[in-house]
Amino acid sequence: MSIIVNHVSCVFGGDTNMPVNALKDINLVINEGEFIGLIGHTGSGKSTLVQHLNGLIKATEGAVYFNGEDISDKDFDKKKLRSKVGLVFQYPEHQLFEIDVFSDVCFGPKNLGLSKKETELRAYKALKQVGISDEYFYQSPFALSGGQKRRVAIAGVLAMEPEVLILDEPTAGLDPKGRDEILTMIKKLQTEMGITVILVSHSMEDVAQYVDRIVVMNQGEIMYDAEPKEVFSHYKELEAVELAAPAVTYIMEKCREAGFPVNVKATTVLEAKNEILRIFHK
């Protein structure tokens, strides 16, 4: 599996006097099994970019290749693409509609034209993956708690058995424990199932903790595409585009300014702890 984004530009309202260049000449390669963090302030083009990846928005210029095939080709199967590249929107629980949890999760696989047995098998598996226990299967999705609803909604996409899972701020509005639980679950999907994950997030701490590679968007362009330590070492440049580094980066920077010989590249609490302990010879 691979996705190649080749010189993609996207213009909204091209026929009006105020066209918006949502994406400008984007080049990106997404490899199998990666965990990518996509960051950028509101309106930087993140959402537009991810919607190109599963063909919900068509590129104005350039092309997106899925496994070497141009997804804008006429005979390219869009439905199949959408099952291979699963997209979980922000507040996905707002798309739940069925009378019970299980039927809602079945919606995706059913649309793929799978047999009843296969559909149900997949729904069952997906619900297990997100940690929803059997007792909730035949309850109304609207009777669940906020965190559970979100899991069910994610299961609805997982049941299509995507090779790539894109999540647009999957932790928005959840409490700290709920955030950890969802992110741990996603990480597990990546490591155990080998699913490629693209996480759109505003939380630098989460990104630093979980992803292997960060893509930074600004004004429709890719600003950085590198591993977290490398990206966050440019925290001054990130601040200039209304982003930031994780809190830990600033703490380490302050420590260095105060005369501690710490390596400021730490981005997680664990790394910072080890670094400080190192200089204290503990």
Place this chain on the structure above:
Amino acid sequence: MLRDITLGQYYQTDSALHRMDPRIKLAGTMVYMISLFIYKNITAYLLAFLFLAVVIRISRVPFRFMIKGLKAVMFLLLITAVFNLFLTRGEPLVSIWKLTITKEGLVNAVYIVIRLGFLIIGSSLMTLTTTPNQLTDGLEKIMAPLKIFKVPVHEVAMMMSIALRFIPILMEETDKIMKAQMARGADFESGRLLDKAKAMVPLLVPLIISAFRRANDLAMAMEARCYQGGEGRTKMKPLQYKRIDYMAYGVMALYLLGVILLGRLFPLHLI
């Protein structure tokens, strides 16, 4: 696509029309509607057309912006016209298979398009140049006498203005839910009519739930800000007629008179 619907949306700019009192705009729209239905002849419509063109010019709302928002309504208009074209009895002009276009049908269709088209553009011009709040105020003031008959004038006006405010929000939401369901393999485009109707369920259920949630939130927010109906309310922007408004009333009166005189004295008919 859905965001293109501008019906009922305010277009922000500064023009004489924008500055006018909403009451004259409401009354003006009524007068214009009436003028379209007094006579069925070309002379009257010519004046109506000229009037509309001038008012659009004054409004400074780009014509393309207006039309973009009316596509959906225009489609309905077209269907109505087609029905008229084929279903009016009279002198046959062309006959295709079992369908016959009559002379009367053709004339009817043309008039329908002119009347309703002007009417839609004229009334959308009002919403484009008047903020919903002004519109509400205007309606409330104009309809105030109905309170004697226990008509909840304030409440109705408030409901309308809230509905208008939430149109763009719900449009955006529709777009979002549609995309979310498409990401789950839903198909809103192909299939037969029945399939299409069925495909709407995953869109409509979340949309309705969301609308209720929003209504609930909004009601609470309004109550928290001391909203208790129209009783004892003051206005931040009370309506006061200015010179331009009196002039506008004058112009409307002249226009109506013009339509009546022209339509009466120099009628020009299609048949």
Place this chain on the structure above:
Amino acid sequence: MEIIETKNLVFEYIRRDDEGNVEGFTKAVDNVNLEVKQGDFIAILGHNGSGKSTLAKHLNAVVMPTEGTVYVDGKDTQDKEALWDIRKTAGMVFQNPDNQIIGQIVEEDVGFGPENMGVPTQEIWERVEESLKAVGMYAYRKHSPNKLSGGQKQRVSIAGVLAMHPKCIVLDEPTAMLDPNGRKEVIRAVRALNQAEDITVILITHYMEEVIHADKVFVMDQGKVVMEGTPKKIFSQVERLKELRLDVPQVTLLAYELGKSGLNLPKGILTTEEFVEELQKAALRML
């Protein structure tokens, strides 16, 4: 006198099964006693479903207690006569920025509250101007709310409450739906109001960083207040907070983790400056 006081406040709702039969009662708020002094900045923490939002809605008389009483500036919220006074005294800002803006233009929305209160026209304009200036949104007064960012919308909502001249503002997760910049904007505006105008603030949130400047923090779980005290006191109990599905600011967590590994730093460090200072002290101790 306390601006807000709750006495043994209980709020119960009925749980029903699919057929509508009563399954039982759930106490969303369970015997809460709260005392808030005029001018304080109070934070209420708690995980989703801990009852903090239900509690907040009592303070503005949008929800009525099942048992116990809520006093706002000395008035009982169940006293129908005092209802509008109470809502004027304790203004409320909600979570979803889109669902609380009524006006189609920023200034008209801010004027909505004073209009409802029957404030004379001239004064409404004065109030709208000063409120918008207080939250730094005056430049946007003629804009449509739909075109604003989330943080800006919430600041407009705050201005809408300010224009009613409240003594207290209750903010029910005002930043939950915002991005980090929006969150900062809103918190900055709220803190400024608290400091410059002496308005009592009750902030409900589950973002730990927003709480560190509060005068007092209440932590809720299952409808009860389970912890209360200064941010320092609360955040020195890292394990307890984690049990309650909460967290601590990253710097606090780092200090705590270092402590576990034998580098002793005082508990409840809240800022980077404090952290560096303590680290220096620790280094000196080791020499």
